[in-house]
Amino acid sequence: MVKLSVVGILAGLDEEALTDVERHINRKNFSAGAQMIEPEADSSDVYLILSGRVRIVNYSLSGREITLEEIGAGGCVGQLSAIDGQPRSACVFAVDDTEVAILSPANFETVVKSHPSVGWNVIRELARIVRTSTRRIVDVSTLGANERVVAEIMRRAQQVSDDTGAAVLSPVPVHSEIAGRVSTSRETVARVMGSLGRKGLVNKVDNGLHVPDVRRLEEFLSESIH
Incomplete structure (x- = not known):
């Protein structure tokens, strides 16, 4: 019990x-x-x-x-x-x-x-x-749909980042769940996640979604907003 x-x-x-x-x-x-x-x-x-x-x-x-x-x-x-x-x-x-x-x-x-x-x-x-x-x-009120997706991944990564500044989100966030959380579509989430992957900001590993450098993801979001 x-x-x-x-x-x-x-x-x-x-x-x-x-x-x-x-x-x-x-x-x-x-x-x-x-x-x-x-x-x-x-x-x-x-x-x-x-x-x-x-x-x-x-x-x-x-x-x-x-x-x-x-x-x-x-x-x-x-x-x-x-x-x-x-x-x-x-x-x-x-x-x-x-x-x-x-x-x-x-x-x-x-x-x-x-x-x-x-x-x-x-x-x-x-x-x-x-x-x-x-x-x-x-x-x-202030971010576009793409930026809201990145911000959601960034905040989750910040909560579990280690001493090296890396993080693993386990299990891998479900696109539909993220879409519902940030008020956008699953297609938008899939597109943003694909872009983040190509830029090396996230990658899938056996135990979840790996964010190699949370600070770099923060900088990317800041640049996207400005």
Whole structure:
């Protein structure tokens, strides 16, 4: 059984506190591809991701799927509706087989009030969401589609770069997922990735997409913008 200690908002809780949280949750498994949360649904449960990975998506008026974020083990989804009681603002799918711990709104409130550090961690997570959303708005408003693709690859590489300035994105980013995330087409993503490959800025390796020099990719993006 996966321990609750993997969950970011529960970081810092001792065993006694985690045991208390355990009494308030229900564990559930979702198969890859299963829909966990429907948009506009009235449910307000909070899902703590114990293993696997989920994708948060929304849809434009034309029906285009827009990927807002992918969250792996340790993350959580659904906290906004639990806090304000409003309908769900997005749809959540399991990307891989995923195990979650579910907190009802009442139990979520109980846990936050019983363990103040959880409340602070939730605030920090909400701040991260706001910053991410702001960055996406700026990108869509100021960058062309090609530049948004490069910026997305660059940011992912920055998060996992090593001491030499290189990075491996594993698994290889799926074109449709990137397209949904930066509001463009799969064809545009394929074209940009092909161009980056020809320039030696990225290349596929056995364990993922290799970015030999993240700084060089940053410089390329800066030159493209100007």
